[in-house]
Amino acid sequence: MLNDYLLTVISNIGMISLIAISAYILLITGEISFGQQAYFGISAYSGAIATTLWGWPFWIALLFGSLLAGIAAGVVSTLTVRISGLYFSISTLAFSEMVRLSLLKFSYQKEIDGELLGPNGAEGFGGIRWVFDNNISVFQYTLLIYLILFLVITCLFFIERSGLGMIFRMIGQDPMLTRVHGINPVNYKVIAAVLAGFIAGLGGMLYAHSFTFIEPQIFNVMLGVHSLAYGLIGGLGTVFGPLIGVALDIGFLESIRVIHGYRMIVFGGLVAIMLILMPRGFLDEKRVYRLRLALRNWLRV
Amino acid sequence: MFELRKICKSFGNLRVLKSISLKIKSDIVTGLIGPNGSGKTSLVNIMSGIYPIDSGQILLDGNDISGATSYQISRLGVFRTFQHIRIFERMTVIENVISAMISHESFSFYGFLAQVRNPEDPKVNIAHNILEIMEMENDSNLFAGDLTLPKRRRLEIARALARDPKVILLDEPAGGMTPKETESLAHLINKNVAPGRTCLVIEHKMDLIAEVCEDLCVINHGEKIAQGDPSVVFNQPEVIEAYLGKV
Numbered sequence: 001m002l003n004d005y006l007l008t009v010i011s012n013i014g015m016i017s018l019i020a021i022s023a024y025i026l027l028i029t030g031e032i033s034f035g036q037q038a039y040f041g042i043s044a045y046s047g048a049i050a051t052t053l054w055g056w057p058f059w060i061a062l063l064f065g066s067l068l069a070g071i072a073a074g075v076v077s078t079l080t081v082r083i084s085g086l087y088f089s090i091s092t093l094a095f096s097e098m099v100r101l102s103l104l105k106f107s108y109q110k111e112i113d114g115e116l117l118g119p120n121g122a123e124g125f126g127g128i129r130w131v132f133d134n135n136i137s138v139f140q141y142t143l144l145i146y147l148i149l150f151l152v153i154t155c156l157f158f159i160e161r162s163g164l165g166m167i168f169r170m171i172g173q174d175p176m177l178t179r180v181h182g183i184n185p186v187n188y189k190v191i192a193a194v195l196a197g198f199i200a201g202l203g204g205m206l207y208a209h210s211f212t213f214i215e216p217q218i219f220n221v222m223l224g225v226h227s228l229a230y231g232l233i234g235g236l237g238t239v240f241g242p243l244i245g246v247a248l249d250i251g252f253l254e255s256i257r258v259i260h261g262y263r264m265i266v267f268g269g270l271v272a273i274m275l276i277l278m279p280r281g282f283l284d285e286k287r288v289y290r291l292r293l294a295l296r297n298w299l300r301v
Numbered sequence: 302m303f304e305l306r307k308i309c310k311s312f313g314n315l316r317v318l319k320s321i322s323l324k325i326k327s328d329i330v331t332g333l334i335g336p337n338g339s340g341k342t343s344l345v346n347i348m349s350g351i352y353p354i355d356s357g358q359i360l361l362d363g364n365d366i367s368g369a370t371s372y373q374i375s376r377l378g379v380f381r382t383f384q385h386i387r388i389f390e391r392m393t394v395i396e397n398v399i400s401a402m403i404s405h406e407s408f409s410f411y412g413f414l415a416q417v418r419n420p421e422d423p424k425v426n427i428a429h430n431i432l433e434i435m436e437m438e439n440d441s442n443l444f445a446g447d448l449t450l451p452k453r454r455r456l457e458i459a460r461a462l463a464r465d466p467k468v469i470l471l472d473e474p475a476g477g478m479t480p481k482e483t484e485s486l487a488h489l490i491n492k493n494v495a496p497g498r499t500c501l502v503i504e505h506k507m508d509l510i511a512e513v514c515e516d517l518c519v520i521n522h523g524e525k526i527a528q529g530d531p532s533v534v535f536n537q538p539e540v541i542e543a544y545l546g547k548v
Contacts (some may be wrong), residue, residue, distance in 0.1 A: 013499070149366075153519070163403045165405055166399070166400055167403060169391070169392065170389060170400055170403075172426045173389045173390065173391055174387055174389060175349065176371075176387070176428045177352075177383075177387045177388075177389070178378065179370070179371040179375070180349060180371055180372075180375055180381060181375060181400070181403070181404070182372050182373075182375035182376040182402060182404050183372055183403070183404070184370075184372045198445075198496075210477070216374070282390075285392070285444070286391075286444055289393060289442075289444075293442070
C-alpha cells in the first residue's frame with residue numbers, strides 16, 4: 001500500500017521534474033541557466049497568493065502563476081538574449097538572486113477568516129490550504145501533479161519532433177550555422193525561455209500547494225543547480241532524460257534513510273563522473289536515436 | 302548577380318579587404334583564388350553577412366543588401382559552406398539534410414509544429430533523394446559527428462542542395478580531400494550544384510578550379526588582381542607573381 005511518505009516522495013519527483021524539464025529546454029538550446037528556481041518561486045508565490053488571499057479557483061491560479069513566470073522569463077531572456085555562455089549563466093544567477101532577495105523583503109498580508117495570511121518576508125508564507133480546504137487527499141494531489149506532468153511531457157514530445165524542436169537543437173549546436181539557414185536564433189531563444197519559465201512555474205505553483213508553506217530560502221541557487229544537473233545526468237537527448245535524473249536523486253538518494261546524509265556527496269560525485277564519461281547524460285542523442293530505431297523495428301515485427 | 306562595390310574591411314590595424322570590387326555572374330561557377338591570407342574567406346564571410354563591412358556596397362540582383370545580417374541574406378536565397386566544416390554533429394545525416402529545409406517560414410501558426418521526423422513527410426523524401434545524389438544513402442542513419450572528412454564535406458553540400466539556394470558560396474569544398482575525391486566532387490558540382498545557380502568556389506586545388514569554373518577571380522592582399530576566363534587568368538604575370546613571387 002502506498003503510504004503518505006512514499007506518496008510525498010513521488011509527488012516531489014513530479015514537481016521537481018517540471019523545473020528539471022525547464023532547465024533541460026534551455027540546455028538543448030545551448031544555454032546553461034542557473035536561474036530557473038526564480039520562475040519556480042515567482043509562480044509559487046503568485047499562485048499561492050491567488051488561491052489563499054484572493055480566493056481564485058485553483059486552475060486559474062495555476063495558469064496565472066505560470067504565465068507570470070513565463071512573462072518574467074520572457075523579459076529576462078529579451079534582455080539577455082544577445083549574451084551567451086558564461087555571461088548568460090551569470091545573468092540568470094543574478095536575476096534569480098534578485099527574485100529571492102526581493103521575496104525576503106516582500107510582505108503582503110490579509111486577514112482571512114480571522115487569521116493574518118500571506119507572504120511576510122523571511123518568515124515565509126504559510127497557510128496555503130487549498131488542498132486541505134477542498135478535502136483533496138495526498139493521493140489525489142499526486143495524481144493531479146502527474147496529470148500536469150504528463151501534459152507537459154506530451155507537448156514537449158511533439159515539440160521535439162517538430163520544426164520548432166529541430167530549431168532549438170540547431171541553435172544549441174551551432175548558432176552561426178543556424179543563422180546561415182535564415183533563422184534568427186534570438187526569437188527562438190526567447191520562445192524557449194518563455195516555455196521553460198512557464199513549465200518551471202507549473203512546478204512552483206504545485207509545490208506551494210503541496211507543502212502549504214513556502215519561504216524564499218527554498219528558491220535558492222541549489223534548486224537551480226540541481227535542476228540543471230538532472231538533465232546532465234539523465235541525458236539531453238529526450239525529455240525523459242531529466243526525469244531519470246530527478247527519480248535518481250529524489251527517489252533514491254534523498255528518500256533512502258541510509259544514504260540520505262551522504263546525498264550531496266554521492267550526487268556531486270555522480271555529476272562529476274557523468275560529465276567525464278557521458279558529457280550529455282545517460283540518454284544522450286545517440287542512445288535515444290538507437291532506442292528509437294530499436295523500438296521502431298520491434299513495433300514493425 | 303552578386304556585386305561587391307569598393308568593399309573595405311579591417312580587423313584592428315589589419316586591413317583585410319582594400320576597396321575590393323567584384324562581380325559574380327549569374328548562373329555560372331566563378332572561382333575565387335588567392336594565396337593564404339589574401340582575404341578569400343573574409344570576402345565570403347562578408348557576402349554571407351557574418352562580418353559587417355566597414356564601407357562599400359553589396360548588391361544582390363541590383364538590391365542593396367549591405368548591412369543585412371546573415372539570416373536576412375540567407376532568406377534571400379544565399380547559402381554557404383564553411384572552410385572549417387560546420388554541420389550539426391549531434392544529429393544524424395538525414396536530420397542534417399532536413400534541418401536545411403526548415404526555414405523561418407515554418408514558424409507560422411500552423412507550420413511550426415509540422416512534424417519533421419514523420420517518414421511520410423515530403424521533406425524526408427527529398428532528403429533521401431539528395432543523399433542518393435551525394436552517394437551517401439547508406440550513411441543516412443549515422444551521426445554526422447562520426448563521418449569521415451570527405452563525407453562531412455559532402456554532407457555540407459547535401460545540405461546546400463536541400464536548401465536549394467539561388468546563390469551558393471563554397472569555401473574550400475575540396476579541403477583535405479584526395480585527388481580522386483576531388484575529381485568526383487568536381488563532377489558533382491558540375492552535374493548537381495552548378496546548374497541553374499550562381500556559384501562561387503574558393504579553392505586552392507587548381508584542377509578543381511579548372512574543371513568547374515567558367516570565370517576566375519584572383520585576389521591578393523585584399524585587392525583584386527585579375528578576373529576573367531581561367532585559362533587567360535592563369536597566365537597573367539600578376540597572378541604568377543602573386544603565387545610564385547617575382548622573377
